[in-house]
Amino acid sequence: MSASSIRLEARGIEHAYRSLKVLDGIDLMVPPGEVMVLVGPSGCGKSTLLGILGGMLKPGAGEVRMDGELAPDCLNPLTYVFQDFSLLPWRDVAGNISLVLEDSALPAGERQARIGEMLALTGLAPFAKAWPKQLSGGMRQRVGIARALAVRPAVLLMDEPLSALDAQTRGLLLDEFAGIIARAGVTVVYVTHNLSEAVRLGQQIVVLSRRPGRVREILRLDRPLTERQASDADLVAMEARLWDLIRADAAEADRELEHA
């Protein structure tokens, strides 16, 4: 897989649901091949922002740009990994990956090769013919990431991909994600409320304020993902710092009424 040379940029993003302003003046830039993690208190508009970045939501103001060269084998520049996996229950594992390749001009042989490659990458080869209902949550999300990478995206948008999983599975998948992202060389925007995920994967960690979400602080962690471990001192220190930044806002957000 070739490294992404696409740069993703958000300029002056604002968004409101009716009169409720959720995002205000967001400017962000993800350089090619870098992982940006968005954290912030609940309701700060993280997921809304991710929807806007991938063209699934129209922003009230501002624009999202992609600039750079697409790899020739890229079928779709922006793909998602979803919190609820969003697998088609009536297609087996291989069929769910195949779904996103079938509309392209890819010859059948090449399609099968890509499916096989993705199954191998995510350790799903023995489960190719299994229905989603037969899989554990962790395995379902492996299908989610295999599907997202099958089209060789330049940018991967991950919306709380581990939030529906138990703590043990989360730990396992987090290490796997780090390896897969590093190998694919893909540009990533990763939304989470879990700060240990943020420091394990993030090179830029963007802290959003409580609603309406604004960029409060951007922290950097340049060490390559493959050379990090959850227990590293700098990661633990950064996690504590993130919590200091978010804590007061999180407490306030917790006391807010939904849809005030």
Added chain:
Amino acid sequence: MPSLSGRVAFRAGGFAPRDMPVAGVATLVGLLALWQAAASLGWISTTFLSTPVDIGRAVVALAASGELWANLAASLQRLAIGWVAGTLAGLAVGVALGLFTTARSPGMAVVSALFPVPKIALVPLFIIWFGIGEGSKDITVGFGVFFPTVINTMAGVDGVPRGLIRMAQSFGLSWWSILRKVVLPGALPAILSGFRITTSTAIILLVAAEMIGAEKGIGAFVLQAGNLYDIDNLMAGIVVLSAIGLVVSWVLGWIERRLLAWR
């Protein structure tokens, strides 16, 4: 404070019925035997209710004379044409109501207004419009099948998780691909359970239409037997109708097991 000493008793029993297919068959056989015995012992007058053995003999005689097949063929043809036409039209309209804002409210207004009309009441009108021949029967069945199919299909399309459609859009699938690969398979369970309702509706309307004006068909046959006080043949016709219903239900079950194995 009151003291407590003893074993914690189990208290979560019951409310968990199981299926016992053998008991179902045994019940039917037992009821038939009881019925036969009651008739043989003279507890039931055979002038008003035939015995299972007499009904069986009547069915065999009708099959041997060819009368059964002629009537059955006429009924099955009307059933097939009416049901398939009503179902195809209902699926198309149901999907449109499920997907398009422009179709939804106008379509639902028309469907809501016509759905409660007892379709049997329309048979005389259809005979005036389409003649006493096949057309009026096919249309009666088709019309009756159409409305429940529209409603079930629309509910099925509505029930497809929006997240799956958004997922497909985020991967750049075309509108047709989303319809074929996400919307229709997602609506299929609701559509298939609708088939159970529409097939039994179709049989009811078929018999009614055949009784109002037809020379052939199981409905016409039952009516004629009744006019002649021929209880054996009348009940043989009813048994054939019951058999049609059972076969259709079995075929639908088989289709559901094949197509919905993923559930």
